[in-house]
Amino acid sequence: MADKTMALTAENLSKSFGSRGLWEGFSHRFDAGSLTTLSGPSGCGKTTLLNCLSLLERVDQGRLLLGEEVISPSMRRRLYRTTFGFLFQNRGLVEQDTVERNLRLSPQLSGIPRKEAARRIDEALEQVGVLTQKNDPVFQLSGGE
Template sequence: MIEIQNLSKNFGSRTLWSGIDTTVNRGEMVALVGPSGSGKSTLLNCIGLLEKPSAGAVLYEGKDVTRFTRNGVRRFRRDVLGYLFQNYALIENTTVAANLEIALKPQRSRRGEFDTTVSEALERVGLAGREGDQVHQLSGGEQQRVALARLIVKRPALVLADEPTGALDHVNTTMVIDVLREMRAAGCAVVIATHSGHVRDRCDTVFALNEKSSAA
């Protein structure tokens, strides 16, 4: 699904990483590991078109996404990509349901289907009946579970997760990884940047960035 070819990222005269070559297949969950400062989040951001690599290519189904037009980038994020941010990336001044509704693709936005989808997603992450809660009143762990429910609703083909369990206890960490593995089993490709050995061990493949800023 995603093929990374000779990818490099520089900040001025500093090379964060270079010469990265790897492939992430459908139905595969990859742990992206490395010490702090090795550029795990930056690599996720380059794959997700939030940052631009300095050299190389990121191919999705044979097309270099780094060369997409603005409209192409927008469609890629809307139709293909799901992001599980470390800071949740929720709209805090609205409800849980409203945050999930924006993830629905237009063809699935009929009211009856939406109600069922949101209800099932919230039940799966342990937040059944919380549709009307204001996001800013939720704990950090609850907000991360709302973000996970948003992914379930969206049903993306590719998930990029940046330290998704960093602020969670063991029970909720296990639930997050279980859901991501269910998405993987359904054919989604999942890339997780993590420091957690528990998360790493539940992934299919490990890709390491080393402290010398190149692929390991």
């Protein structure tokens, strides 16, 4: 069973769109607890790489491992529920809904008890300094918030 203390390893990944090759032979180990930044010119394939590392998109070649385990497409749903987290550039939130209701969706689907979910949501919002906006609709928040 995967957990959050395992490294994510990319082995020899390649991706192209038609005749346009984005990257080839990309290998890297993303250690647990580490922070990685990707930089490069517009269109070089950063977003596509992130999408591939997070199984939103398929690579043409190569494989991904979580710890020692090779990640297969059938593991995707479980990993999204238990291990992966996303913070999308375009937010990916229900704009008309409150911050709290947006955050409640994921624990609800994972079967986390309501009380425990509420505690974790408050804790997370406190950490990023937006606890007071918990009941505001998302569209009222700034980009950074």
